[in-house]
Amino acid sequence: MITDRHRRQRLVGVLVLVSLVLVTVDFRQGEAGPLHTARQLAVSVFAPLQGGLGDVVRPIGGFVAGIGGLGSLRREHEALQAELDALRAGEPALADLERENAELRAALALQERLQLTTTAAQVIGQPPDAFRWSVLIDVGSDDGVAPGMAVLNAEGLVGRVTDATGGHARVQLAASPTAGYAVRVADTGQQGLLEGRGSRPMELLLLDDVEAPVPVGSEVVTRAYQGGSVPDGIPLGVVASPGVSGEVRAELDVRPHVDFSRLGVVLVVRDTPALPVELEPDEAGGG
Amino acid sequence: VTRRVAVLGLVLVTALLLDTVVLVGLAVRGVSPSLVVLTVIAVALAGGPEPGVRYGFIAGLTTDLLAGGLLGLFALVHLLTGYLTGLLRPFLGDGGLLVQLGVGAAASAGNVALYGALTMVLAQQAVTWPMLLLVAVVVGLGNGLLAPFVLRAVTALLRRAGARRDR
Numbered sequence: 038m039i040t041d042r043h044r045r046q047r048l049v050g051v052l053v054l055v056s057l058v059l060v061t062v063d064f065r066q067g068e069a070g071p072l073h074t075a076r077q078l079a080v081s082v083f084a085p086l087q088g089g090l091g092d093v094v095r096p097i098g099g100f101v102a103g104i105g106g107l108g109s110l111r112r113e114h115e116a117l118q119a120e121l122d123a124l125r126a127g128e129p130a131l132a133d134l135e136r137e138n139a140e141l142r143a144a145l146a147l148q149e150r151l152q153l154t155t156t157a158a159q160v161i162g163q164p165p166d167a168f169r170w171s172v173l174i175d176v177g178s179d180d181g182v183a184p185g186m187a188v189l190n191a192e193g194l195v196g197r198v199t200d201a202t203g204g205h206a207r208v209q210l211a212a213s214p215t216a217g218y219a220v221r222v223a224d225t226g227q228q229g230l231l232e233g234r235g236s237r238p239m240e241l242l243l244l245d246d247v248e249a250p251v252p253v254g255s256e257v258v259t260r261a262y263q264g265g266s267v268p269d270g271i272p273l274g275v276v277a278s279p280g281v282s283g284e285v286r287a288e289l290d291v292r293p294h295v296d297f298s299r300l301g302v303v304l305v306v307r308d309t310p311a312l313p314v315e316l317e318p319d320e321a322g323g324g
Numbered sequence: 325v326t327r328r329v330a331v332l333g334l335v336l337v338t339a340l341l342l343d344t345v346v347l348v349g350l351a352v353r354g355v356s357p358s359l360v361v362l363t364v365i366a367v368a369l370a371g372g373p374e375p376g377v378r379y380g381f382i383a384g385l386t387t388d389l390l391a392g393g394l395l396g397l398f399a400l401v402h403l404l405t406g407y408l409t410g411l412l413r414p415f416l417g418d419g420g421l422l423v424q425l426g427v428g429a430a431a432s433a434g435n436v437a438l439y440g441a442l443t444m445v446l447a448q449q450a451v452t453w454p455m456l457l458l459v460a461v462v463v464g465l466g467n468g469l470l471a472p473f474v475l476r477a478v479t480a481l482l483r484r485a486g487a488r489r490d491r
Contacts, residue, residue, distance in 0.1 A: 044374075045373055045374050045377070048374060048377055048378070049373075049377050049403070049404075049407050052377060052378075052381045052399075052403050053400060053403065053404070055381075055396075055399075056381070056384070056396040056397070056399040056400035056403065057396065057400065058396070059385075059388075059395050059396025059399065060394050060395065060396035060397055060400065060446070062395075062396075063394050063395035063396060064394060064446065072395050075389060076389050076390075076395065079386070079389035079390055080389075080390060083340070083390055086337075086341055087341060087344055087345055090341050090345045090346075091345045094345060094346050161345075171392045199392075200392075207392060214451070214452070234452075235452070235455050236455070236458070237454075
């Protein structure tokens, strides 16, 4: 009995130690090394299973959700309808933006012309993490997807690719508390930084004209900067509260357009060479 | 023994798949129950601390490899969950429905709270206190409700695997 308990305690001790060593190594090592390889291998083995099961249960899940919440099916239908409308409405707007962008770039004598080259992808199951502010998609480096690329859907910006294996990629959602984006208020042109705060509204830090009032309902869009890989003018959300303004900066709540808990088809923007200027280092904490 | 290992592997893969594909659809504010944690609890209740620790470590490591967080964190938290739940076993009596509900909820809430707290320590801004509370409550309640099913299923599977091995 005594030896039994000793053996058990030794087992716990050894495994705790192994875990701590792994955590330390992973904490130090970051984006490279054997642990990273093991991780990519595990994902590439597991993701097809997830995709397969997803294909099977997606209709069943829809049915369960339908009886689970009254009128939820109708809501889903309305959401899909709205998505379709947004897609239709977004087409001319996107073309308009593209043209405007091309003109501006020509004016700036920039050689390259912005053309949104995108790859469509399906979100295949979130990673098993309770604090999950990243998702897995079914395209990877074989499809030309690389870390740093922006990810959109019909509503607006979804996030940014942080990691890509052959056939899959991980997307850090814009709502992740470790995500930050350069933005501007579409109505007023004020520049700012938009940070995710998980399931709460995003936080907009205004960096110029902090005294100027920002009306509630103002559109917040992405702002391209040199070396960044996020296209200009992608809608992110609307200002939801007047917020507090201080001497140097003002903080406002922004309600994102994208429903991060119900992601289906997304588009990865491949047009700009991936030169990610990380505003916040990622992957350190399950984000 | 090999049959037991195979059964546990199958249980783990099934739980991971259901967690990531099916239960995500039932998420409340982005948080959904975790079957993997429940299987750790189930194994510990069925077999005691030692199987709980071993299975918890393997399940945690697999989860770590598939999740975006720090590698080894789930392994640590799950193995401790398996150990502590296993130690509780002698005090739980008949293991009736209420006991299963309670242990499933408490151990799951403790598990995610510990994971969240460790994440907070290691990567401060990724987790906030309200988020931690929300996750602990949602996972605790969800897992508590699922616990009787998972505990019974895993116990039955293990018993069958064990019996065939012996005779």
